[in-house]
Amino acid sequence: MAANYGEIPLNDLQSKGISGRKWTEVKDLSIELKDQYVVIRGNAQAIRAVGKKVGFVLLRGGAFTVQCVLCVAQDVVSPQMVKFATSLNRESVVDIEGVVSVPAQSITGATQQVEIQVRKLYCVHKAYPLPFTVEDAARSEVEIEKALQAGEQLVRVHQDTRLKFRYIDTRTPANQAIFSIICQIENMFTKLLLSEGFLEIKTPRLISGSSEGGSAVFRLDYKGKPACLAQAADSFTHRHLCEFNGLDVEMDIKEHYSEVMDIVDRLFVAIFDYLNEKCSKELEDIKRQYPFENLKYLPKTLRLTFEEGVQMLKETGVEIDPLGDLNTESERKLGQLVLEKYNTEFYILHRYPLPVRPFYTMPCYDDPNYSNSFDVFIRGEEIISGAQRIHVPWYLEERAQECGIDVETISTYIDSFRYGTPPHGGFGVGLERVVMLFCSLNNIRKCSLFPRDPKRIDP
């Protein structure tokens, strides 16, 4: 029976051989496998001994867990084997062989509705004592508060600790779900645009000079030339990352920048529909830890002009500079007003004042104080910025000068418009923002696997 458990020597894990055994994934353990002998691998998320003769191991594979039961039985499970299993540190990786059984009562502590009657158990990788358990990391604030009222102090894992040990933190159901959702959003995004005739291209992250006339944060020396990184910023807020994933769309405009807003509309309504219809398991996993209401959006996305937005704010007593930008507070307020009036938390605000947009933004045909630009909001926070771009070199130069940008420093950019450029526009989506706001999460760091902020470049 001593051969039925123990630590697998490293040498055996160096691709020593192929056993021919069929491995089953935790997610595939269902009642259809009743009485079958299975081989599984996973992390021992929770381990419990009941006396010296019974032990439980909650085994996790991906976002799925299964209860594994060790009962001392002659010729199969020895008391030593139970002791070995229940002495392991949590999160250790174990291989378990056993028989699938279906308990009389339904299981609440695991995702899978079967148990494994353990026959063999080997430790593949011994975990150190954990800085926090996955179960502690998975707890909701509500749960912690409730326990507190009942006089029980549960562990609250703070964000800094989570991010320091991000490779443990990501093992919670909510985090597994968040990264699954991000994956699905990006894939829907690509799929829908390809079906509309777009082409996916890769643009350099290394760019010469400084991006957009001076806003560059991370400068570097490129073989003696000044360079900087695209898609980097340095604000320290709940909604900024130093490195983010931008999904950018550029397209020709036949007549009007509303063609660009049409794409935003179709794309995001389709993505939201998809998430609600196909990702309910993931959304539930997130809600269990971070409760949120489903996003309210319309089949045809609401479009308001900036002037209409300012007017709505004015009517509730919020005075806004009609040619200035909206601050975070007024964006939130406007989001509330729009929700009340139009019953949507997703809308487009367009015709922004020209001075608050980048120099390459096309001014309006009828009023040079405004521009053919738009922002898109979820729950009162910006996720997308877009516009018609200026496609005429002399006009680009003129606008750059008006914005105090040295035209010399952007000459290669301007030159690229000299050889036949159609009117065009586009928009940039902050991928992490979309997920954060769709799920009402309170911090963008929750939506980045290894977030970079002004204080963090590790792990």
Place this chain on the structure above:
Amino acid sequence: MAANYGEIPLNDLQSKGISGRKWTEVKDLSIELKDQYVVIRGNAQAIRAVGKKVGFVLLRGGAFTVQCVLCVAQDVVSPQMVKFATSLNRESVVDIEGVVSVPAQSITGATQQVEIQVRKLYCVHKAYPLPFTVEDAARSEVEIEKALQAGEQLVRVHQDTRLKFRYIDTRTPANQAIFSIICQIENMFTKLLLSEGFLEIKTPRLISGSSEGGSAVFRLDYKGKPACLAQAADSFTHRHLCEFNGLDVEMDIKEHYSEVMDIVDRLFVAIFDYLNEKCSKELEDIKRQYPFENLKYLPKTLRLTFEEGVQMLKETGVEIDPLGDLNTESERKLGQLVLEKYNTEFYILHRYPLPVRPFYTMPCYDDPNYSNSFDVFIRGEEIISGAQRIHVPWYLEERAQECGIDVETISTYIDSFRYGTPPHGGFGVGLERVVMLFCSLNNIRKCSLFPRDPKRIDP
């Protein structure tokens, strides 16, 4: 008739209004539209006058071209209109309205098999005189050589000029096809892996310290901490870029690193099949300018050990250090030998000597001189590098020390393996390399939209 042509004023292109006209894309102009009145926009790739009464404009939209004909006719086309059209610089963007006609002879100079009898023609964007024409950029070496033999000197556009004006160079059929192929490869890659249960994640490009113990090229200051860029290198060869697109796959290994090679095998055979079956138009467009033979590959990818490879080279008189690396020349030679013996230009070479692989590579269970690693080759050049990774912290530390790496500098990396890590492995694919070698292109810069090399960070 003066209203039927002319330059569109900028103000009219600032999203002034929506005409309600239906726009047709050049690619959709087919004989089914015979006699219909269409509105199209594109670049005037070639312009030709025949006397004062007839003019031709070859209009390009994306990778498609259509012949547009202007014939002086009372109340429709004036001689002034023909003069206006044929005086435009090539690549100017024009709007054309006209009637679709089907000529008696089949058309050879355009991709579309119809002509447009022009009724209206407006210039949307005037191009400057071009540094080179798209037609010159699209010519094959064979064509240039043939013309030379016939006494005609055609323009040969050199690579530096192409890259300086990359935004013109990318308009050729071959380049349009290359970037379409890259898009399709990446999308097949993602699609197939998602169907195998993988999750797509985003990892930071900004990493602390220096990558892989000292190989970092682009260092930068991250709020006072040293940092560097992932996925950057600095060799100046036909097959290296300073910034490349890596597709990385990581997975758990149940028993043997051959599980990782199985994924490579299934994935790339499926991608090659897809390209040959679904992208024949693009492959033909590339071949017309850069002729190549279709890649020879087997339904089940050949796997050779490094030792077998060394032996094959030895048998033809090439002596290789059995514990050293293969240089570019011997990789090519081995590619030839494999092609002759096994009739494939795509194969996997595994069990590389340990000293030539990164410190985190798992040594072989039976011989610490070798490692559980592999490279994958197309036409004798590497496109993929992969391995089982060491998943045990003490062993990682030991191997780092043996490789002369200060363990302190990689402590956050090693710490991430302390809390339950299964045996695992993975591989990295150079996206640009795959396309370059699948299409036998002679330079990787052809496969990067805006290539970065030690001498180039613009445009």
